[in-house]
Amino acid sequence: MDVEYTGRQTTITKKLKVQTEEGITAITKIVGTSGSVHVILSKDKYRMIAEVTVHTKHHKLVARCEATEMEVALHDALAKIEQQAIRHKKKFGTIKRHPKSDVKGGTTEVAAPAARKTATLKVATKTSVGRKAVPMLVHSFPSHSPLSEPHVVRSTDGVALRPMSLEEAVKEAAFRDRDVFVFRNHGGQAMVLYRKRDGKMELIEVP
Numbered sequence: 001m002d003v004e005y006t007g008r009q010t011t012i013t014k015k016l017k018v019q020t021e022e023g024i025t026a027i028t029k030i031v032g033t034s035g036s037v038h039v040i041l042s043k044d045k046y047r048m049i050a051e052v053t054v055h056t057k058h059h060k061l062v063a064r065c066e067a068t069e070m071e072v073a074l075h076d077a078l079a080k081i082e083q084q085a086i087r088h089k090k091k092f093g094t095i096k097r098h099p100k101s102d103v104k105g106g107t108t109e110v111a112a113p114a115a116r117k118t119a120t121l122k123v124a125t126k127t128s129v130g131r132k133a134v135p136m137l138v139h140s141f142p143s144h145s146p147l148s149e150p151h152v153v154r155s156t157d158g159v160a161l162r163p164m165s166l167e168e169a170v171k172e173a174a175f176r177d178r179d180v181f182v183f184r185n186h187g188g189q190a191m192v193l194y195r196k197r198d199g200k201m202e203l204i205e206v207p
Contacts, residue, residue: 010042031056
């Protein structure tokens with residue numbers, strides 16, 4: 001990179017130039033060698049100010065630092081430029097370019113996960129001027145998955161109000177046409193009759 005120096009109220013020594021070249025060498029490993037660098041070193045009373053500007057093909061990196069010594073200010077400015085270059089490289093490297101889909105006719109479908117339900121909408125598009133519209137399937141996803149709320153109804157038809165034997169409970173459940181019937185035996189033990197899918201009644205003793 002071409003380096004240009006500007007000194008304001010200060011002298012640019014060989015030591016400062018060597019320090020700048022070392023910092024620029026580290027920066028060029030990140031942004032490349034094409035571009036230019038402008039280093040402005042100035043003195044304002046007791047403040048030493050170093051301003052470094054790096055022009056590359058895609059970016060302009062600028063850093064300005066102050067310190068009581070010029071070497072420290074220049075070091076900090078070059079370090080900031082290097083950090084900026086790293087951030088720009090990471091940001092530029094994360095951009096993924098997707099090839100344009102070549103639609104020559106027919107139906108184009110957007111891939112969707114099988115676990116989600118999609119709504120299909122046909123959209124008429126034109127491939128070029130003068131040609132007929134081509135139907136296209138566009139899948140739209142709901143922002144929130146619909147969840148059915150439980151519907152609970154209170155009922156006392158499945159509960160016996162008096163103690164009864166097992167035989168009486170089976171007959172009562174069949175009479176009330178209940179798949180689940182709760183009762184207490186003559187000893188006060190709570191029990192549940194449950195009709196399984198095969199039609200058999202299962203007795204559950206509640207502890």
